[in-house]
Amino acid sequence: MEALPRLRLALVLSAVICFSLLERSSALSSQDLQIVNAERRVSFSFLICTYIISHNVSPSQFKPGIVENIGTPPASEILLAFPPTQVDHLALVKAAVTAGKRKKKSYSPLDVKPKEVFDAPNGAKYFTISLLNPLKVGESVTLEVLYTLTHSLEPFPLEISQSESQLVYYHDSAIILSPYHIKQQITFVKTPSTKVESFTRVDPTDRAGTELKYGPYEDRPPYSFSPTIIHFENNNPFAVVEELVREVEISHWGSLQITEHYTLVHAGARHKGVFSRVEYQSRPSFSGVSSFKHLLAKLPPRVHSVYYRDEIGNISSSHLRTDSRKSELEIEPRYPLFGGWKATFVIGYGLPLPDFLFESSDGMRYLNFSFGCPLAETVVDKLTIKVVLPEGSKKPYAVVPFPVEQHLETSYSYLDVVGRTVVVLEKKNVVPEHNSPFQLKSLDTQGQIPEHVLAHVARCAPITLLLNSIEQSSFKFIASPIRHDVFITLSSANNVSPMPQTSVSFVVAP
Numbered sequence: 001m002e003a004l005p006r007l008r009l010a011l012v013l014s015a016v017i018c019f020s021l022l023e024r025s026s027a028l029s030s031q032d033l034q035i036v037n038a039e040r041r042v043s044f045s046f047l048i049c050t051y052i053i054s055h056n057v058s059p060s061q062f063k064p065g066i067v068e069n070i071g072t073p074p075a076s077e078i079l080l081a082f083p084p085t086q087v088d089h090l091a092l093v094k095a096a097v098t099a100g101k102r103k104k105k106s107y108s109p110l111d112v113k114p115k116e117v118f119d120a121p122n123g124a125k126y127f128t129i130s131l132l133n134p135l136k137v138g139e140s141v142t143l144e145v146l147y148t149l150t151h152s153l154e155p156f157p158l159e160i161s162q163s164e165s166q167l168v169y170y171h172d173s174a175i176i177l178s179p180y181h182i183k184q185q186i187t188f189v190k191t192p193s194t195k196v197e198s199f200t201r202v203d204p205t206d207r208a209g210t211e212l213k214y215g216p217y218e219d220r221p222p223y224s225f226s227p228t229i230i231h232f233e234n235n236n237p238f239a240v241v242e243e244l245v246r247e248v249e250i251s252h253w254g255s256l257q258i259t260e261h262y263t264l265v266h267a268g269a270r271h272k273g274v275f276s277r278v279e280y281q282s283r284p285s286f287s288g289v290s291s292f293k294h295l296l297a298k299l300p301p302r303v304h305s306v307y308y309r310d311e312i313g314n315i316s317s318s319h320l321r322t323d324s325r326k327s328e329l330e331i332e333p334r335y336p337l338f339g340g341w342k343a344t345f346v347i348g349y350g351l352p353l354p355d356f357l358f359e360s361s362d363g364m365r366y367l368n369f370s371f372g373c374p375l376a377e378t379v380v381d382k383l384t385i386k387v388v389l390p391e392g393s394k395k396p397y398a399v400v401p402f403p404v405e406q407h408l409e410t411s412y413s414y415l416d417v418v419g420r421t422v423v424v425l426e427k428k429n430v431v432p433e434h435n436s437p438f439q440l441k442s443l444d445t446q447g448q449i450p451e452h453v454l455a456h457v458a459r460c461a462p463i464t465l466l467l468n469s470i471e472q473s474s475f476k477f478i479a480s481p482i483r484h485d486v487f488i489t490l491s492s493a494n495n496v497s498p499m500p501q502t503s504v505s506f507v508v509a510p
């Protein structure tokens, strides 16, 4: 299995952890905390396999999660451990303290940071969760941890024909890896269908319908681990955007012009044999079940202009639905995408700038735009967002709610004399949870970074500040045209079957 190439799959993990602190009289170390009850839920959705770990207790037997504090000093940090193989695939780790149950459940988000530990058993990697209120002896806290892994499902067989289902391997541990003693734990793995070829048993292990249950296991010492492999059907389309470059241009004309360059691949089991359109169309439920036919791009409301930049040819058909809250662009390639097939295409559109320009309480204007990928249910291996500011703009900096790499570039178009400042944001391993707004702000009049920005940036972990500013006078608002033709190009690459490229055009109503 180790010899198989890394598969381009995505995995989302989420975890809920209940800790209880026991009282002991030794000095407080990780050994002084223990997890009273842990429940983990692993699931696999769309192209992504969603692996949910919840350290939780079923309601009927629920005792508040207790990390028992055996030492005297209060515990302010909880450690999360990951096997080294998972760390490289971690797209996101979130933690919250929860209170109450079901509908009345409340969440208080906590800071999670990577932590270097040199003598960690089995090369485990750590994250620390900082508690808002240190846990005193005898106190308990219930935590929920959600994490997302990408590229963690391996198609096997590696190649399938058009009429076959896609099967994948998923590697995990029946026992939750933790630096703490876990008194009781259970893991549920939800498979996309009832078709499970095989799974490792670590008794007690049960399977019913689409659910595999590992545990309950009692009293497992720290760093217990018990490898499992599950081989199951997963016909979710594995749509991976290998690279996405989004160019956001703030024009002098009161508009935001967006151009998005996609390199999309179906990262599932490779298609073998010849593609038969007749078979594909006549037996849709048996033929090409893991392929995908549509892609949905979720765009902001009031998309007012879309253009196409043709690189190889135009694509088949598309539909744009728009209401006051959102626009949805459905792209329907002329040929379905099978495993190993690639498509590169460009989506371009315009948006009214006033929808994205805000003013903070101190009178500073900023651009508020969404990070992430507009294509629904995709993982992006590498995302680059380039915000091109009007000519002469000075000292912008972006505030993003998670770590991203930032730098400035200067771009020259033939009309520019001075050149335009481009803020470049880069992030690898982007999942739908990263589709949250970011802000592009500027220095205050004294050329200082405002205190509250520094504070925010400090909270948002390693973000580099870029100092420049959007020149407010450059924005002029001009009524946008009410009707535009939209063109999108989907071009074939590498091993995409050579289907005819046809043109699409749609009319965007205001």
Ligand SMILES: *[C@@H]1O[C@H](CO)[C@@H](O)[C@H](O)[C@H]1NC(C)=O
Binding pocket: 358, 368, 369, 437, 439
């Ligand atoms: C940014 O825009 C989103 C809506 O797209 C809004 O919910 C959010 O409050 C805005 N953030 C700021 C800081 O203006």
Ligand SMILES: *[C@@H]1O[C@H](CO)[C@@H](O)[C@H](O)[C@H]1NC(C)=O
Binding pocket: 310, 312, 313, 314, 487, 503, 504, 505
């Ligand atoms: C793409 O479609 C548009 C509109 O139908 C057309 O004007 C353009 O020439 C097409 N480009 C190619 C390369 O077919």
